[in-house]
Each structure stands twice: as C-alpha cells, then as structure tokens.
Amino acid sequence: MSAFVRxxxxxxxxxxxxxxGISATLPRIEGKxxxxxxxxxxxxVNISLVTIALHRRETIHPSADSVTKKHLAAPRKEITDIVxxxxxxxxxxxxxxxxxxxCMDLPFVIFIPYGRxxxxxxxxxxxxxxxxxxxxxxxxxxxxxxxxxxxQDQKKYPFAxxxxxxxxxxxxxxYNRPESAERVTDHxxxxxxxxxxxxxxPLDPVSVYxxxxxxxxxxxxAKKVTxxxxxxxxxxxxxxxxxxxxxxRKVKTLAKxxxxxxxxxxxxxxxxxxxxxxxxxDLRDNAGVVPRGQKEFPMYAVNGFTTTGTLYKIEYYxxxxxxxxxxxxxxxxxxxxxxxxxxxxxxxxxxxxEQAAKDAAHVTPDNPMLPASTIVRSNDPEGLRALGxxxxxxxxxxxxx
Numbered sequence: 001m002s003a004f005v006r007x008x009x010x011x012x013x014x015x016x017x018x019x020x021g022i023s024a025t026l027p028r029i030e031g032k033x034x035x036x037x038x039x040x041x042x043x044x045v046n047i048s049l050v051t052i053a054l055h056r057r058e059t060i061h062p063s064a065d066s067v068t069k070k071h072l073a074a075p076r077k078e079i080t081d082i083v084x085x086x087x088x089x090x091x092x093x094x095x096x097x098x099x100x101x102x103c104m105d106l107p108f109v110i111f112i113p114y115g116r117x118x119x120x121x122x123x124x125x126x127x128x129x130x131x132x133x134x135x136x137x138x139x140x141x142x143x144x145x146x147x148x149x150x151x152q153d154q155k156k157y158p159f160a161x162x163x164x165x166x167x168x169x170x171x172x173x174x175y176n177r178p179e180s181a182e183r184v185t186d187h188x189x190x191x192x193x194x195x196x197x198x199x200x201x202p203l204d205p206v207s208v209y210x211x212x213x214x215x216x217x218x219x220x221x222a223k224k225v226t227x228x229x230x231x232x233x234x235x236x237x238x239x240x241x242x243x244x245x246x247x248x249r250k251v252k253t254l255a256k257x258x259x260x261x262x263x264x265x266x267x268x269x270x271x272x273x274x275x276x277x278x279x280x281x282d283l284r285d286n287a288g289v290v291p292r293g294q295k296e297f298p299m300y301a302v303n304g305f306t307t308t309g310t311l312y313k314i315e316y317y318x319x320x321x322x323x324x325x326x327x328x329x330x331x332x333x334x335x336x337x338x339x340x341x342x343x344x345x346x347x348x349x350x351x352x353x354e355q356a357a358k359d360a361a362h363v364t365p366d367n368p369m370l371p372a373s374t375i376v377r378s379n380d381p382e383g384l385r386a387l388g389x390x391x392x393x394x395x396x397x398x399x400x401x
Contacts (some may be wrong), residue, residue, distance in 0.1 A: 003045045004038040005145055005157040007031055007052075015143070018356050020168030023114035025353060026360035028368075029054060029161065032107045033089060033145050042389045044378035046098040049148035051185045053086035054110050054161065055334040056126055056141055060311045062240045062248045064134045077241075079310055083126050083141070084110050086341050090373065097148050100378040103386050107370045110143075112163075127309045128165040128340070131297050136250075137240065137312040140296035160296040166353065168199055168306055168339040169346040175199035175337060183332040188215055188229040189265065191322050191330040198334075202280030202301035208232055212322055213269035227261040232274045235317045235333070236304060242313045253319075255279050265324075275321075278302075278338075298340075305338045 006357075009015040009031040018025035033052060037043045061076040070221040089106040092099040114125055131138040142158040149155070194209040210230060214222030233256035240248040257276045280301045283290050293299045304314050317333040326331075339346065376386040382391060390397060 002038045002052075003047070003147055003149065003155075004036045005147060005155075006034045006036075007143055007145060007157075007159045008034060015161050018112075018360060019166040019349075019353050020128075020163055021113050021114070021165040022353060022357070024357040024360060026363050026365065027112040027114060028363075029110045029112065029143065030108070031143075032105050035101065035104045035147065037102070042384055043101055044317050046149050047090065047101045047104070047147065048092050048150060049088075049146070050104075050106060051086055051088050051146045052091040052108050053111070053144055053146075054083040054112070055144050055158075056081045056083050058137075058139045058309050058311045058346045059135070060137045060240050062136055062250065064136045077311060081310070084112060090375070094129065099227070099263060102376045102378050102380070102384065103374075104376070107373065109368045109370060111365050111368075113329040125167070126163060127307045128305075129162045129297050130300075130304065130307060131294070132238070132304055135367065137238065137309075138297075139307075139309050142296075155278065162298045163295060164298055164340070165307070166349065168337050169341065169349060170197065170199035170201055170204065170339050170343050171346040171350055172199070179334065181332060181334050183330050185328040185330045188218055188225055188327045189213070189322070189324065189330065190215065191320065191332055193318075193320050193332060195318065195324045195334065195336070199339050200276040200278045200335040201339045201346065202278060204278045205275055205277055206234065206336075207273060207275040208317065208318060208320065210272050210274060210320060210322075211269055212265065212271075213400070214267065215267050221268065222327075223265055223267060224264040226265055226325045227265060227270055228323045228325060229258055229260045229262075230272065230274065231256060231258045231319075231321045232276060233257070233321075234276070234278065234336075235319055237315045238304070239313045239315070241311060242308075243310065280342075301342070302340055304336065305340045310369060385392040392401070 008164060015029045015031050017030050018027035021029040037045050057080050059076050076120040087108050087110060089108055112126060127139050129140050141161045141163050143161055145157045147155050176197045178194055178196050179198050182190055182192045183197040184190050190213050200206055203378050212227060234254045236252045238250045255276050259274055281303055283299055283301060285291055306316060307314050316336050316338045320332045320334050322330045
C-alpha cells in the first residue's frame, strides 16, 4: 500500500530556523515527516526505512537568453549536492523486511553548514536560492524524503525549501568602512576614488567621491590636460563554470551616470562627488498586483546579487571612467557587494538576527534534543484512533469524539 508523505515545519514558522551565513544563529531546518496511508485511509503501510536530506540543485545554460544560440549551444548543465548530512529517521527492527504502520510522525533537524572547520565543499555555506532571468542559472533546495517500502519499492518525495543568505547585509560594520582605490593609465593624471560603504541593495543610493590629480613631476604637461567627462556605472559580471576548464563571462551594465566637466586640469586637482541609485526590479505586474512566486525561490527586488555557487558566480563592480584630451582615459573597477535587501530591510533584520543568536545558544548541534517520534503500528490496541477511525460492529467508521 502506498504512503502519503508530508513534511511540516514548526508551528507558525518556516522550516528554516536561524540565518544562513551567520554562524552564531546555528542555521538549521526543523520539522517533522508525517506518513499516513494514501489509499483507503486506514489501510496499513509497509515501511522499512525513512531518511531525509537537504539537496542543493544547480543548473546553468549560458545561452538560454538568446533564442538563436539556445538550440545550438550545449544542453543545460545540472548538479545535485547533499547539504549537511542525510538523516536516518526510522529503520524497522533487525530481521524484518518491513513493519506495518498506521501512522508515523518523525521529527528531524538538519544543520546547514556555516563555513567553519575547513574548505571542503560539505562545510561551505550554501549559496542562496536564485533564478536568473531566462533561467541562465539557478540554485534551489529540496528536502528529499526517501521511504523504503519492502525490499523493492523505494520512493523519493521532494519538498521545496527557499534558502536566503544574510552575510552580505549592508548594515554590518565591515561593509561600512570607507574603501579607496587609485589608478594611473599614463604618467600625467591619477584617478582616485573613495566609497563610504560597499554593500548595496535595491534602490540604495551609491555615492562615490572622485579625485583627479596631476603628476607633480610633470605639472606643466598635466595642466594642459582637459577633463572632458566622468562616468560612473555599476557592472554585473556572471562567470559560468568558474571552477571548470572553460569559464564563460557575461558582463552587463546595470546603471550609469555621466557628468560633463570640460575644464583644464587645476594644479590642486579636480574633486567631485557622483551618485546613482542602485537599480531595483518591480515585483508588481501591470495591474499593480504582486503575483505568487515560485515556491523554490524567494521574491527578490533585484535580478541578481553577489553569490558563488559550484557552476556559476556573480560579481559586481563600480566602474569610474575619466575621459580626457591630451591624456589617455582612465578606467577604474572597484569590487562591491550586492545584497538582496535594501538598507532599511537590513536594519529591520538586525534585531531578529540578535534574537536568533540568543536562541541558538541553547541548541547543541551534537544533541539537538528532538521530541520523540510517534509511531502507531497496525497491531497496536486503539491504533485506528490515531487516524480518527473506530471499529463499530466490525465496520470501520469515522471517530466522532
């Protein structure tokens, strides 16, 4: 008899407890696997073994956004990894092929790796769930319950779990330290920039302080240089197959602003402040309604963000270009971090992260103190009561308390 399998999370909350990427919160997936008879409501189910594991599935198809290339290019590449460890929830007693079960509730907890204790893949913090436009790359997670019913019959039941990462929040102190960089193309002019912070989310203001200074050793030549215009932009670089032999790079400019200058290089140098707003994706459709998203992917207000998977990697750069006459143009690319949440959203999360860290202090990964399993076998007295059924005059009838 086939089984009905369902995974339910803790009451009034998500499967995912804690914040992936923040080790102090001990990110984990909690819940219980519920197994009931599928056909016949009260017909017992033969169960030999029940396991659960969190699977990460990644796919890439770099040519999926081009109609012509899509059919000519290599097919979609896909990998599946187990995150953390597979957990054995139930095994029938030794010497028996299976046990006849009326219902079972098996609690579980799967700890998500949080990046400590080695560089091997199993210990890396898993990347966030993400689907790029045209499905050029995607990462999603599934809880896979494996139920062995007797010697031959093994079935797998997948349940989607969206996973987000919280280690790039723009409110963290490390992203709020000013970053500066300098670039020289020829010996006449030096381009210097300073960023007050370097993690940005949707609709966050990006401001950059720019300084063009002449070379004091070649001052007479440098003063003849005319600064024509300065351009600031944000570039998204997707590297497909970055760990493989032939990585493919795709660079796209997300936003750009240009300031016309048209002045000769002053002896003290030229200073300016340029800013732009980080682009966001509108989640509403034409009617102004937020459509129901796919259960595997959270709804983000950005098309992509800084992330590293096994098959692809997404990086972002702030580019500053100074165009001049009588001197070569200078282009500076400064790496920045893009977070899926805006600055206000990051601030709201901070308090909850603090509370989650306090809660996690009472959890021991080696012994998470799970509640006991509930297993009702077909030969248990009053076993049918667990399914809400009683035998009245030899006939099974719904039990009305």
